[in-house]
Amino acid sequence: MTRFASPRSVIVGTGFMGEVHQRAVRRAGGRVVGVVGHTEEGAQRAAQAWQVELASTSLAAVLESSRPDLVHICTPNALHTEQVGFALEAGAHVICEKPLGVNSAETAAMLKAAQARGVVHAVPFAYRFYGAVRELRARVRDGAAGRVSLLHGCYLQDWLADRNATNWRAVPDVGGPSRTFADIGIHWCDLAEFVTGDRISELVATAATVHDRGVAQPTEDLVALVFRTAGGATGSLRVSQVSWGRKNRLELFVDTEQTSYGFEQERPDRLWMGTAEGSVGLERGAGFTSPDARRLDRVPAGHPQGYQDCFDALVADVYRAIAGEPPDGLPTFADGHRAAVITEAVFASVASGSWAPVG
């Protein structure tokens, strides 16, 4: 890889995702030169914990004095479009958390603006950076297993299962009109399309709100959908943030003519494979044969890799793209826009009670 002098990052947002991004920057060999918080106290606290000199509630001020190479937007969804605009205006490359925007008009505009600036843009569909996902992609795409017939699975969480649990994501003005699907359903759809290279072309969905959480127009707690792809596969997906005991259970199953595969996010060093002879668990290390999967190995097999490693790898790939060597599989604003288009199709179907085309 071309050497790129330690990229300088500004992190916008000091919550869970800001924390994950700042760690990823360091592990990928970059430097955090500024932090922007929602409150002065929050910004200072993060600056101290992350050992960053520059902290403020003003993104404009931090951009002006630090002139970063890269800006990481890790704030509530409704703020993304304005903050991405500031970062692009400052000439920086941008990583913006998902969902990229709260509707597809916003995401289309952000994509267009980033392309016009000619900068690197990324959206952390970070599960793409598990070796098992790359192995699955390589095996499905080489065609030896035959055509994909069925895509199925779920993304289930329980952190909003308590009727009193709340979060900015559950406030429509801040999190956007969709919560569960736009927060986690899009991860699953991104993975399904990423590993197959196929696209969801039409779907029929139902959604339900289990708890009103004290807001006038509560967002959905769960979604179930059935879909078809352009390539002729059938699919089904369940998404929920109110399924007790399910912490971050993203499961993607891909059935082809010869083989079935299964990826489980909570057991990511393994890829399940079923054939006429039976089933096996391919383990990271010797079990993963594709170079794209092998390149994501950080520690020897048997020493579990996880969620943070995915972010480290994503940021490292953003650095490669900045250095002029864009790696295969980097999720961009185009993928963030695609997610908004799928989300809108889901809610068009929920409203009409019938099949809806996707984009």
Ligand code: SOE
């Ligand atoms: C909360 O639902 C959340 O942090 C999502 O926002 C992330 O995208 C997912 O990776 C884990 O859960």
